Amino acid sequence: MSHFSLHGQYRVQSRRDYATSALEGEWYVGPGVLGNAGINEALRAHPFWTGQVQVALRPALISQRFGKFASEPDILYKHDLFIPAPDSDAMLENIVDVLKSWQNWIQRKKFVQTLFCAEDYQHAMGHLSDLQTTIANEYIVHEAGHFIAYDVFTKQNDGYFAPGGKTLWPLIYLEEFRADLNAFGFAVKLLAPEQAVQIFLYNLLLRFGVHRQGILTLHSAPYGLIPYLLFCLLNELGFIAVINVHGRYCFRLSNLHTTTLLGLMQDCAHHAKVQLNTAEMATTRSWERALAAASYVRNRLEQYEKTRQFALVMNQPATGKEQA
Known part of the structure:
Protein backbone atom coordinates (compact mmCIF):
# COMPACT_ATOMS: atom_id res chain seq x y z
CA MET A 1 0.00 0.00 0.00
CA VAL A 98 -13.53 0.78 1.20
CA LEU A 99 -13.64 1.61 4.91
CA LYS A 100 -16.70 3.86 4.64
CA SER A 101 -18.52 1.07 2.83
CA TRP A 102 -17.35 -1.45 5.42
CA GLN A 103 -18.55 0.79 8.28
CA ASN A 104 -21.94 1.15 6.59
CA TRP A 105 -22.12 -2.63 6.31
CA ILE A 106 -21.53 -3.08 10.05
CA GLN A 107 -24.42 -0.71 10.80
CA ARG A 108 -26.65 -2.42 8.24
CA LYS A 109 -26.20 -6.04 9.33
CA LYS A 110 -29.12 -5.94 11.76
CA PHE A 111 -31.47 -5.08 8.90
CA VAL A 112 -30.03 -7.77 6.65
CA GLN A 113 -30.33 -10.44 9.32
CA THR A 114 -34.09 -10.05 9.75
CA LEU A 115 -34.75 -10.56 6.02
CA PHE A 116 -33.40 -14.08 5.65
CA CYS A 117 -34.08 -17.39 7.33
CA ALA A 118 -31.58 -17.77 10.17
CA GLU A 119 -29.70 -20.72 8.67
CA ASP A 120 -29.38 -19.03 5.27
CA TYR A 121 -28.16 -15.80 6.83
CA GLN A 122 -25.48 -17.60 8.82
CA HIS A 123 -24.40 -19.62 5.80
CA ALA A 124 -24.22 -16.52 3.59
CA MET A 125 -22.24 -14.59 6.19
CA GLY A 126 -19.90 -17.56 6.51
CA HIS A 127 -18.93 -17.06 2.88
CA LEU A 128 -18.03 -13.39 3.45
CA SER A 129 -14.60 -14.06 4.89
CA ASP A 130 -12.76 -11.07 3.38
CA LEU A 131 -15.25 -8.24 3.25
CA GLN A 132 -12.88 -5.39 2.44
CA THR A 133 -11.46 -7.18 -0.60
CA THR A 134 -14.99 -8.12 -1.64
CA ILE A 135 -16.12 -4.49 -1.40
CA ALA A 136 -13.20 -3.35 -3.56
CA ASN A 137 -13.72 -6.07 -6.16
CA GLU A 138 -17.49 -5.61 -6.27
CA TYR A 139 -17.08 -1.96 -7.23
CA ILE A 140 -14.54 -2.80 -9.93
CA VAL A 141 -16.58 -5.51 -11.65
CA HIS A 142 -19.75 -3.40 -11.29
CA GLU A 143 -18.01 -0.54 -13.06
CA ALA A 144 -17.05 -2.87 -15.90
CA GLY A 145 -20.67 -4.02 -16.04
CA HIS A 146 -21.67 -0.50 -17.07
CA PHE A 147 -19.19 -0.45 -19.94
CA ILE A 148 -20.38 -3.27 -22.20
CA ALA A 149 -23.09 -3.04 -24.87
CA TYR A 150 -24.75 0.41 -24.74
CA ASP A 151 -22.38 1.81 -22.13
CA VAL A 152 -23.49 4.19 -19.42
CA PHE A 153 -21.45 7.18 -20.64
CA THR A 154 -22.91 6.94 -24.13
CA LYS A 155 -26.35 6.67 -22.57
CA GLN A 156 -25.74 9.87 -20.63
CA ASN A 157 -24.46 11.68 -23.72
CA ASP A 158 -27.44 10.48 -25.77
CA GLY A 159 -29.96 11.68 -23.19
CA TYR A 160 -31.13 8.10 -22.73
CA PHE A 161 -32.01 8.57 -19.05
CA ALA A 162 -33.99 11.75 -19.67
CA PRO A 163 -36.04 11.44 -22.85
CA GLY A 164 -37.86 14.70 -23.37
CA GLY A 165 -35.61 16.33 -20.78
CA LYS A 166 -37.14 14.60 -17.74
CA THR A 167 -35.16 12.00 -15.81
CA LEU A 168 -36.85 8.59 -15.78
CA TRP A 169 -35.59 6.85 -12.66
CA PRO A 170 -36.68 3.34 -13.71
CA LEU A 171 -34.13 3.56 -16.54
CA ILE A 172 -31.41 4.46 -14.03
CA TYR A 173 -32.41 1.59 -11.74
CA LEU A 174 -32.36 -0.85 -14.64
CA GLU A 175 -28.90 0.35 -15.68
CA GLU A 176 -27.57 -0.33 -12.18
CA PHE A 177 -29.23 -3.75 -12.22
CA ARG A 178 -27.73 -4.47 -15.64
CA ALA A 179 -24.28 -3.57 -14.33
CA ASP A 180 -24.77 -5.89 -11.34
CA LEU A 181 -25.65 -8.85 -13.56
CA ASN A 182 -22.82 -8.17 -15.99
CA ALA A 183 -20.50 -7.87 -13.00
CA PHE A 184 -21.35 -11.40 -11.87
CA GLY A 185 -20.05 -12.68 -15.19
CA PHE A 186 -16.78 -10.78 -14.81
CA ALA A 187 -16.39 -12.03 -11.24
CA VAL A 188 -16.74 -15.69 -12.26
CA LYS A 189 -14.22 -15.18 -15.05
CA LEU A 190 -11.58 -13.27 -13.08
CA LEU A 191 -11.74 -14.41 -9.47
CA ALA A 192 -11.16 -17.62 -7.58
CA PRO A 193 -14.49 -19.43 -6.99
CA GLU A 194 -14.88 -18.50 -3.32
CA GLN A 195 -13.96 -14.88 -4.03
CA ALA A 196 -16.45 -14.75 -6.89
CA VAL A 197 -19.40 -15.99 -4.83
CA GLN A 198 -18.60 -13.39 -2.18
CA ILE A 199 -19.29 -10.74 -4.83
CA PHE A 200 -22.74 -12.21 -5.46
CA LEU A 201 -23.69 -12.67 -1.81
CA TYR A 202 -22.41 -9.24 -0.80
CA ASN A 203 -24.41 -7.66 -3.63
CA LEU A 204 -27.57 -9.56 -2.66
CA LEU A 205 -27.33 -8.73 1.04
CA LEU A 206 -26.37 -5.12 0.30
CA ARG A 207 -29.23 -4.46 -2.13
CA PHE A 208 -31.83 -6.06 0.13
CA GLY A 209 -30.40 -4.65 3.37
CA VAL A 210 -30.30 -1.06 2.13
CA HIS A 211 -33.88 -1.41 0.90
CA ARG A 212 -35.10 -2.65 4.28
CA GLN A 213 -33.08 -0.03 6.17
CA GLY A 214 -34.44 2.72 3.93
CA ILE A 215 -38.04 1.66 4.47
CA LEU A 216 -37.68 1.61 8.25
CA THR A 217 -35.46 4.64 8.82
CA LEU A 218 -36.05 6.95 5.84
CA HIS A 219 -39.48 5.81 4.60
CA SER A 220 -37.92 5.58 1.15
CA ALA A 221 -36.18 3.10 -1.14
CA PRO A 222 -32.56 4.27 -1.65
CA TYR A 223 -31.95 1.73 -4.42
CA GLY A 224 -35.36 2.16 -5.98
CA LEU A 225 -36.44 -0.86 -8.01
CA ILE A 226 -33.05 -2.60 -8.04
CA PRO A 227 -33.70 -4.97 -5.09
CA TYR A 228 -37.09 -5.96 -6.50
CA LEU A 229 -35.64 -6.59 -9.97
CA LEU A 230 -33.01 -8.82 -8.37
CA PHE A 231 -35.66 -10.68 -6.38
CA CYS A 232 -37.71 -11.27 -9.54
CA LEU A 233 -34.80 -12.79 -11.41
CA LEU A 234 -33.55 -14.94 -8.54
CA ASN A 235 -37.09 -16.16 -7.91
CA GLU A 236 -37.42 -17.13 -11.58
CA LEU A 237 -34.13 -18.99 -11.37
CA GLY A 238 -35.40 -20.94 -8.36
CA PHE A 239 -32.87 -19.48 -5.92
CA ILE A 240 -35.08 -17.42 -3.61
CA ALA A 241 -38.58 -17.83 -2.18
CA VAL A 242 -40.68 -16.25 0.55
CA ILE A 243 -41.76 -18.37 3.51
CA ASN A 244 -43.40 -17.75 6.88
CA VAL A 245 -41.40 -18.69 9.97
CA HIS A 246 -43.10 -18.25 13.35
CA GLY A 247 -45.39 -15.52 12.05
CA ARG A 248 -42.78 -13.51 10.13
CA TYR A 249 -41.98 -13.65 6.45
CA CYS A 250 -38.40 -14.18 5.32
CA PHE A 251 -36.40 -15.01 2.22
CA ARG A 252 -35.41 -18.66 1.83
CA LEU A 253 -32.35 -19.40 -0.30
CA SER A 254 -32.27 -22.74 -2.09
CA ASN A 255 -28.58 -23.62 -2.13
CA LEU A 256 -25.47 -21.79 -0.97
CA HIS A 257 -22.81 -24.21 -2.15
CA THR A 258 -20.04 -22.47 -4.05
CA THR A 259 -20.51 -24.45 -7.28
CA THR A 260 -24.25 -23.74 -7.29
CA LEU A 261 -23.68 -20.03 -6.69
CA LEU A 262 -21.17 -19.85 -9.54
CA GLY A 263 -23.74 -21.37 -11.89
CA LEU A 264 -26.35 -18.93 -10.64
CA MET A 265 -24.04 -15.99 -11.30
CA GLN A 266 -23.50 -17.21 -14.84
CA ASP A 267 -27.27 -17.54 -15.28
CA CYS A 268 -27.69 -13.94 -14.13
CA ALA A 269 -25.04 -12.73 -16.57
CA HIS A 270 -26.74 -14.71 -19.35
CA HIS A 271 -30.05 -13.04 -18.49
CA ALA A 272 -28.39 -9.64 -18.85
CA LYS A 273 -26.85 -10.70 -22.15
CA VAL A 274 -30.14 -11.86 -23.67
CA GLN A 275 -32.72 -9.58 -22.08
CA LEU A 276 -30.77 -6.34 -21.66
CA ASN A 277 -27.49 -6.12 -23.58
CA THR A 278 -28.74 -7.71 -26.80
CA ALA A 279 -31.96 -5.72 -26.66
CA GLU A 280 -29.98 -2.49 -26.32
CA MET A 281 -27.82 -3.28 -29.33
CA ALA A 282 -30.74 -4.26 -31.56
CA THR A 283 -31.22 -0.62 -32.56
CA THR A 284 -29.13 2.55 -32.68
CA ARG A 285 -31.89 4.96 -31.63
CA SER A 286 -31.64 5.92 -27.96
CA TRP A 287 -35.41 6.37 -27.61
CA GLU A 288 -36.03 2.85 -28.92
CA ARG A 289 -33.44 1.51 -26.49
CA ALA A 290 -35.13 3.39 -23.65
CA LEU A 291 -38.51 2.04 -24.73
CA ALA A 292 -37.20 -1.53 -24.64
CA ALA A 293 -35.76 -0.96 -21.17
CA ALA A 294 -39.02 0.57 -19.93
CA SER A 295 -40.89 -2.44 -21.29
CA TYR A 296 -38.63 -4.77 -19.29
CA VAL A 297 -39.29 -2.84 -16.07
CA ARG A 298 -43.03 -2.68 -16.72
CA ASN A 299 -43.16 -6.43 -17.29
CA ARG A 300 -41.51 -6.99 -13.92
CA LEU A 301 -43.84 -4.60 -12.11
CA GLU A 302 -46.86 -6.33 -13.62
CA GLN A 303 -45.83 -9.63 -12.02
CA TYR A 304 -48.15 -8.89 -9.13
CA GLU A 305 -47.55 -12.08 -7.17
CA LYS A 306 -43.84 -11.31 -7.05
CA THR A 307 -44.45 -7.72 -5.95
CA ARG A 308 -46.74 -9.04 -3.22
CA GLN A 309 -44.22 -11.58 -1.98
CA PHE A 310 -41.38 -9.07 -1.98
CA ALA A 311 -43.49 -6.61 0.01
CA LEU A 312 -44.48 -9.29 2.54
CA VAL A 313 -40.87 -9.43 3.70
CA MET A 314 -39.72 -5.87 3.16
CA ASN A 315 -42.75 -4.04 4.58
CA GLN A 316 -43.09 -5.94 7.87
CA PRO A 317 -42.99 -3.97 11.14
CA ALA A 318 -39.53 -3.48 12.60
CA THR A 319 -38.16 -6.13 14.92
CA GLY A 320 -36.61 -5.29 18.26
CA LYS A 321 -33.17 -5.91 16.78
CA GLU A 322 -33.83 -3.41 13.99
CA GLN A 323 -35.06 -0.79 16.45
CA ALA A 324 -32.02 -1.14 18.71
Whole structure:
Protein backbone atom coordinates (compact mmCIF):
# COMPACT_ATOMS: atom_id res chain seq x y z
CA MET A 1 0.00 0.00 0.00
CA SER A 2 1.14 3.58 -0.64
CA HIS A 3 0.07 6.75 1.08
CA PHE A 4 -1.76 9.58 -0.69
CA SER A 5 -3.15 12.97 0.28
CA LEU A 6 -5.56 15.01 -1.86
CA HIS A 7 -7.08 18.40 -1.17
CA GLY A 8 -9.01 20.89 -3.26
CA GLN A 9 -12.60 21.51 -4.32
CA TYR A 10 -15.11 18.68 -4.68
CA ARG A 11 -18.79 18.21 -5.42
CA VAL A 12 -21.00 15.15 -5.64
CA GLN A 13 -22.69 14.23 -8.89
CA SER A 14 -26.19 15.08 -7.67
CA ARG A 15 -25.28 18.68 -6.69
CA ARG A 16 -23.52 21.59 -8.36
CA ASP A 17 -21.96 23.29 -5.33
CA TYR A 18 -18.26 22.69 -4.64
CA ALA A 19 -16.68 22.76 -1.20
CA THR A 20 -13.16 22.59 0.15
CA SER A 21 -12.52 18.89 0.69
CA ALA A 22 -9.64 16.52 1.41
CA LEU A 23 -8.79 12.84 1.53
CA GLU A 24 -5.89 11.03 3.13
CA GLY A 25 -5.20 7.33 3.17
CA GLU A 26 -3.52 4.32 1.61
CA TRP A 27 -4.19 2.67 -1.72
CA TYR A 28 -5.70 -0.76 -1.14
CA VAL A 29 -3.72 -3.40 -3.00
CA GLY A 30 -2.74 -6.97 -2.35
CA PRO A 31 -3.52 -10.59 -3.16
CA GLY A 32 -7.03 -11.05 -4.51
CA VAL A 33 -7.71 -7.37 -5.24
CA LEU A 34 -8.55 -6.75 -8.88
CA GLY A 35 -6.72 -3.95 -10.66
CA ASN A 36 -7.57 -1.89 -13.70
CA ALA A 37 -5.22 -3.90 -15.92
CA GLY A 38 -6.98 -7.20 -15.23
CA ILE A 39 -10.54 -5.94 -15.47
CA ASN A 40 -9.83 -3.94 -18.62
CA GLU A 41 -8.22 -6.93 -20.32
CA ALA A 42 -11.44 -8.86 -19.67
CA LEU A 43 -13.50 -5.88 -20.78
CA ARG A 44 -11.64 -5.57 -24.09
CA ALA A 45 -12.11 -9.29 -24.71
CA HIS A 46 -15.85 -9.14 -24.06
CA PRO A 47 -17.93 -9.55 -27.25
CA PHE A 48 -20.24 -6.70 -26.21
CA TRP A 49 -17.49 -4.16 -25.54
CA THR A 50 -17.75 -1.38 -28.12
CA GLY A 51 -14.30 0.09 -27.53
CA GLN A 52 -15.61 3.25 -25.87
CA VAL A 53 -14.63 3.22 -22.19
CA GLN A 54 -12.51 1.30 -19.70
CA VAL A 55 -12.36 1.11 -15.92
CA ALA A 56 -10.28 3.73 -14.08
CA LEU A 57 -10.89 2.95 -10.42
CA ARG A 58 -8.75 2.52 -7.29
CA PRO A 59 -9.87 1.19 -3.92
CA ALA A 60 -8.46 2.98 -0.90
CA LEU A 61 -8.40 2.76 2.88
CA ILE A 62 -9.23 6.34 3.86
CA SER A 63 -7.93 7.50 7.23
CA GLN A 64 -9.15 11.12 7.07
CA ARG A 65 -12.03 12.76 5.21
CA PHE A 66 -12.92 16.44 5.12
CA GLY A 67 -15.60 18.50 3.40
CA LYS A 68 -17.83 16.72 0.91
CA PHE A 69 -15.92 13.47 1.33
CA ALA A 70 -17.01 13.41 4.97
CA SER A 71 -20.48 14.98 4.81
CA GLU A 72 -21.88 13.10 1.81
CA PRO A 73 -22.78 9.39 1.93
CA ASP A 74 -21.08 8.57 -1.39
CA ILE A 75 -18.61 5.68 -1.40
CA LEU A 76 -17.34 6.33 -4.92
CA TYR A 77 -15.45 9.60 -5.42
CA LYS A 78 -15.39 10.84 -9.03
CA HIS A 79 -12.10 12.18 -10.35
CA ASP A 80 -13.82 14.52 -12.80
CA LEU A 81 -15.64 16.26 -9.93
CA PHE A 82 -12.43 17.06 -8.03
CA ILE A 83 -10.43 20.25 -8.62
CA PRO A 84 -7.04 19.86 -6.92
CA ALA A 85 -5.41 22.72 -5.06
CA PRO A 86 -2.15 23.96 -6.63
CA ASP A 87 -0.06 22.01 -4.10
CA SER A 88 -2.14 18.82 -4.29
CA ASP A 89 -1.85 15.80 -6.50
CA ALA A 90 -4.60 15.28 -9.04
CA MET A 91 -7.23 12.57 -8.62
CA LEU A 92 -6.41 10.57 -11.73
CA GLU A 93 -8.94 7.79 -11.18
CA ASN A 94 -12.21 7.32 -9.33
CA ILE A 95 -11.69 6.22 -5.73
CA VAL A 96 -13.64 3.60 -3.78
CA ASP A 97 -13.75 4.36 -0.05
CA VAL A 98 -13.53 0.78 1.20
CA LEU A 99 -13.64 1.61 4.91
CA LYS A 100 -16.70 3.86 4.64
CA SER A 101 -18.52 1.07 2.83
CA TRP A 102 -17.35 -1.45 5.42
CA GLN A 103 -18.55 0.79 8.28
CA ASN A 104 -21.94 1.15 6.59
CA TRP A 105 -22.12 -2.63 6.31
CA ILE A 106 -21.53 -3.08 10.05
CA GLN A 107 -24.42 -0.71 10.80
CA ARG A 108 -26.65 -2.42 8.24
CA LYS A 109 -26.20 -6.04 9.33
CA LYS A 110 -29.12 -5.94 11.76
CA PHE A 111 -31.47 -5.08 8.90
CA VAL A 112 -30.03 -7.77 6.65
CA GLN A 113 -30.33 -10.44 9.32
CA THR A 114 -34.09 -10.05 9.75
CA LEU A 115 -34.75 -10.56 6.02
CA PHE A 116 -33.40 -14.08 5.65
CA CYS A 117 -34.08 -17.39 7.33
CA ALA A 118 -31.58 -17.77 10.17
CA GLU A 119 -29.70 -20.72 8.67
CA ASP A 120 -29.38 -19.03 5.27
CA TYR A 121 -28.16 -15.80 6.83
CA GLN A 122 -25.48 -17.60 8.82
CA HIS A 123 -24.40 -19.62 5.80
CA ALA A 124 -24.22 -16.52 3.59
CA MET A 125 -22.24 -14.59 6.19
CA GLY A 126 -19.90 -17.56 6.51
CA HIS A 127 -18.93 -17.06 2.88
CA LEU A 128 -18.03 -13.39 3.45
CA SER A 129 -14.60 -14.06 4.89
CA ASP A 130 -12.76 -11.07 3.38
CA LEU A 131 -15.25 -8.24 3.25
CA GLN A 132 -12.88 -5.39 2.44
CA THR A 133 -11.46 -7.18 -0.60
CA THR A 134 -14.99 -8.12 -1.64
CA ILE A 135 -16.12 -4.49 -1.40
CA ALA A 136 -13.20 -3.35 -3.56
CA ASN A 137 -13.72 -6.07 -6.16
CA GLU A 138 -17.49 -5.61 -6.27
CA TYR A 139 -17.08 -1.96 -7.23
CA ILE A 140 -14.54 -2.80 -9.93
CA VAL A 141 -16.58 -5.51 -11.65
CA HIS A 142 -19.75 -3.40 -11.29
CA GLU A 143 -18.01 -0.54 -13.06
CA ALA A 144 -17.05 -2.87 -15.90
CA GLY A 145 -20.67 -4.02 -16.04
CA HIS A 146 -21.67 -0.50 -17.07
CA PHE A 147 -19.19 -0.45 -19.94
CA ILE A 148 -20.38 -3.27 -22.20
CA ALA A 149 -23.09 -3.04 -24.87
CA TYR A 150 -24.75 0.41 -24.74
CA ASP A 151 -22.38 1.81 -22.13
CA VAL A 152 -23.49 4.19 -19.42
CA PHE A 153 -21.45 7.18 -20.64
CA THR A 154 -22.91 6.94 -24.13
CA LYS A 155 -26.35 6.67 -22.57
CA GLN A 156 -25.74 9.87 -20.63
CA ASN A 157 -24.46 11.68 -23.72
CA ASP A 158 -27.44 10.48 -25.77
CA GLY A 159 -29.96 11.68 -23.19
CA TYR A 160 -31.13 8.10 -22.73
CA PHE A 161 -32.01 8.57 -19.05
CA ALA A 162 -33.99 11.75 -19.67
CA PRO A 163 -36.04 11.44 -22.85
CA GLY A 164 -37.86 14.70 -23.37
CA GLY A 165 -35.61 16.33 -20.78
CA LYS A 166 -37.14 14.60 -17.74
CA THR A 167 -35.16 12.00 -15.81
CA LEU A 168 -36.85 8.59 -15.78
CA TRP A 169 -35.59 6.85 -12.66
CA PRO A 170 -36.68 3.34 -13.71
CA LEU A 171 -34.13 3.56 -16.54
CA ILE A 172 -31.41 4.46 -14.03
CA TYR A 173 -32.41 1.59 -11.74
CA LEU A 174 -32.36 -0.85 -14.64
CA GLU A 175 -28.90 0.35 -15.68
CA GLU A 176 -27.57 -0.33 -12.18
CA PHE A 177 -29.23 -3.75 -12.22
CA ARG A 178 -27.73 -4.47 -15.64
CA ALA A 179 -24.28 -3.57 -14.33
CA ASP A 180 -24.77 -5.89 -11.34
CA LEU A 181 -25.65 -8.85 -13.56
CA ASN A 182 -22.82 -8.17 -15.99
CA ALA A 183 -20.50 -7.87 -13.00
CA PHE A 184 -21.35 -11.40 -11.87
CA GLY A 185 -20.05 -12.68 -15.19
CA PHE A 186 -16.78 -10.78 -14.81
CA ALA A 187 -16.39 -12.03 -11.24
CA VAL A 188 -16.74 -15.69 -12.26
CA LYS A 189 -14.22 -15.18 -15.05
CA LEU A 190 -11.58 -13.27 -13.08
CA LEU A 191 -11.74 -14.41 -9.47
CA ALA A 192 -11.16 -17.62 -7.58
CA PRO A 193 -14.49 -19.43 -6.99
CA GLU A 194 -14.88 -18.50 -3.32
CA GLN A 195 -13.96 -14.88 -4.03
CA ALA A 196 -16.45 -14.75 -6.89
CA VAL A 197 -19.40 -15.99 -4.83
CA GLN A 198 -18.60 -13.39 -2.18
CA ILE A 199 -19.29 -10.74 -4.83
CA PHE A 200 -22.74 -12.21 -5.46
CA LEU A 201 -23.69 -12.67 -1.81
CA TYR A 202 -22.41 -9.24 -0.80
CA ASN A 203 -24.41 -7.66 -3.63
CA LEU A 204 -27.57 -9.56 -2.66
CA LEU A 205 -27.33 -8.73 1.04
CA LEU A 206 -26.37 -5.12 0.30
CA ARG A 207 -29.23 -4.46 -2.13
CA PHE A 208 -31.83 -6.06 0.13
CA GLY A 209 -30.40 -4.65 3.37
CA VAL A 210 -30.30 -1.06 2.13
CA HIS A 211 -33.88 -1.41 0.90
CA ARG A 212 -35.10 -2.65 4.28
CA GLN A 213 -33.08 -0.03 6.17
CA GLY A 214 -34.44 2.72 3.93
CA ILE A 215 -38.04 1.66 4.47
CA LEU A 216 -37.68 1.61 8.25
CA THR A 217 -35.46 4.64 8.82
CA LEU A 218 -36.05 6.95 5.84
CA HIS A 219 -39.48 5.81 4.60
CA SER A 220 -37.92 5.58 1.15
CA ALA A 221 -36.18 3.10 -1.14
CA PRO A 222 -32.56 4.27 -1.65
CA TYR A 223 -31.95 1.73 -4.42
CA GLY A 224 -35.36 2.16 -5.98
CA LEU A 225 -36.44 -0.86 -8.01
CA ILE A 226 -33.05 -2.60 -8.04
CA PRO A 227 -33.70 -4.97 -5.09
CA TYR A 228 -37.09 -5.96 -6.50
CA LEU A 229 -35.64 -6.59 -9.97
CA LEU A 230 -33.01 -8.82 -8.37
CA PHE A 231 -35.66 -10.68 -6.38
CA CYS A 232 -37.71 -11.27 -9.54
CA LEU A 233 -34.80 -12.79 -11.41
CA LEU A 234 -33.55 -14.94 -8.54
CA ASN A 235 -37.09 -16.16 -7.91
CA GLU A 236 -37.42 -17.13 -11.58
CA LEU A 237 -34.13 -18.99 -11.37
CA GLY A 238 -35.40 -20.94 -8.36
CA PHE A 239 -32.87 -19.48 -5.92
CA ILE A 240 -35.08 -17.42 -3.61
CA ALA A 241 -38.58 -17.83 -2.18
CA VAL A 242 -40.68 -16.25 0.55
CA ILE A 243 -41.76 -18.37 3.51
CA ASN A 244 -43.40 -17.75 6.88
CA VAL A 245 -41.40 -18.69 9.97
CA HIS A 246 -43.10 -18.25 13.35
CA GLY A 247 -45.39 -15.52 12.05
CA ARG A 248 -42.78 -13.51 10.13
CA TYR A 249 -41.98 -13.65 6.45
CA CYS A 250 -38.40 -14.18 5.32
CA PHE A 251 -36.40 -15.01 2.22
CA ARG A 252 -35.41 -18.66 1.83
CA LEU A 253 -32.35 -19.40 -0.30
CA SER A 254 -32.27 -22.74 -2.09
CA ASN A 255 -28.58 -23.62 -2.13
CA LEU A 256 -25.47 -21.79 -0.97
CA HIS A 257 -22.81 -24.21 -2.15
CA THR A 258 -20.04 -22.47 -4.05
CA THR A 259 -20.51 -24.45 -7.28
CA THR A 260 -24.25 -23.74 -7.29
CA LEU A 261 -23.68 -20.03 -6.69
CA LEU A 262 -21.17 -19.85 -9.54
CA GLY A 263 -23.74 -21.37 -11.89
CA LEU A 264 -26.35 -18.93 -10.64
CA MET A 265 -24.04 -15.99 -11.30
CA GLN A 266 -23.50 -17.21 -14.84
CA ASP A 267 -27.27 -17.54 -15.28
CA CYS A 268 -27.69 -13.94 -14.13
CA ALA A 269 -25.04 -12.73 -16.57
CA HIS A 270 -26.74 -14.71 -19.35
CA HIS A 271 -30.05 -13.04 -18.49
CA ALA A 272 -28.39 -9.64 -18.85
CA LYS A 273 -26.85 -10.70 -22.15
CA VAL A 274 -30.14 -11.86 -23.67
CA GLN A 275 -32.72 -9.58 -22.08
CA LEU A 276 -30.77 -6.34 -21.66
CA ASN A 277 -27.49 -6.12 -23.58
CA THR A 278 -28.74 -7.71 -26.80
CA ALA A 279 -31.96 -5.72 -26.66
CA GLU A 280 -29.98 -2.49 -26.32
CA MET A 281 -27.82 -3.28 -29.33
CA ALA A 282 -30.74 -4.26 -31.56
CA THR A 283 -31.22 -0.62 -32.56
CA THR A 284 -29.13 2.55 -32.68
CA ARG A 285 -31.89 4.96 -31.63
CA SER A 286 -31.64 5.92 -27.96
CA TRP A 287 -35.41 6.37 -27.61
CA GLU A 288 -36.03 2.85 -28.92
CA ARG A 289 -33.44 1.51 -26.49
CA ALA A 290 -35.13 3.39 -23.65
CA LEU A 291 -38.51 2.04 -24.73
CA ALA A 292 -37.20 -1.53 -24.64
CA ALA A 293 -35.76 -0.96 -21.17
CA ALA A 294 -39.02 0.57 -19.93
CA SER A 295 -40.89 -2.44 -21.29
CA TYR A 296 -38.63 -4.77 -19.29
CA VAL A 297 -39.29 -2.84 -16.07
CA ARG A 298 -43.03 -2.68 -16.72
CA ASN A 299 -43.16 -6.43 -17.29
CA ARG A 300 -41.51 -6.99 -13.92
CA LEU A 301 -43.84 -4.60 -12.11
CA GLU A 302 -46.86 -6.33 -13.62
CA GLN A 303 -45.83 -9.63 -12.02
CA TYR A 304 -48.15 -8.89 -9.13
CA GLU A 305 -47.55 -12.08 -7.17
CA LYS A 306 -43.84 -11.31 -7.05
CA THR A 307 -44.45 -7.72 -5.95
CA ARG A 308 -46.74 -9.04 -3.22
CA GLN A 309 -44.22 -11.58 -1.98
CA PHE A 310 -41.38 -9.07 -1.98
CA ALA A 311 -43.49 -6.61 0.01
CA LEU A 312 -44.48 -9.29 2.54
CA VAL A 313 -40.87 -9.43 3.70
CA MET A 314 -39.72 -5.87 3.16
CA ASN A 315 -42.75 -4.04 4.58
CA GLN A 316 -43.09 -5.94 7.87
CA PRO A 317 -42.99 -3.97 11.14
CA ALA A 318 -39.53 -3.48 12.60
CA THR A 319 -38.16 -6.13 14.92
CA GLY A 320 -36.61 -5.29 18.26
CA LYS A 321 -33.17 -5.91 16.78
CA GLU A 322 -33.83 -3.41 13.99
CA GLN A 323 -35.06 -0.79 16.45
CA ALA A 324 -32.02 -1.14 18.71
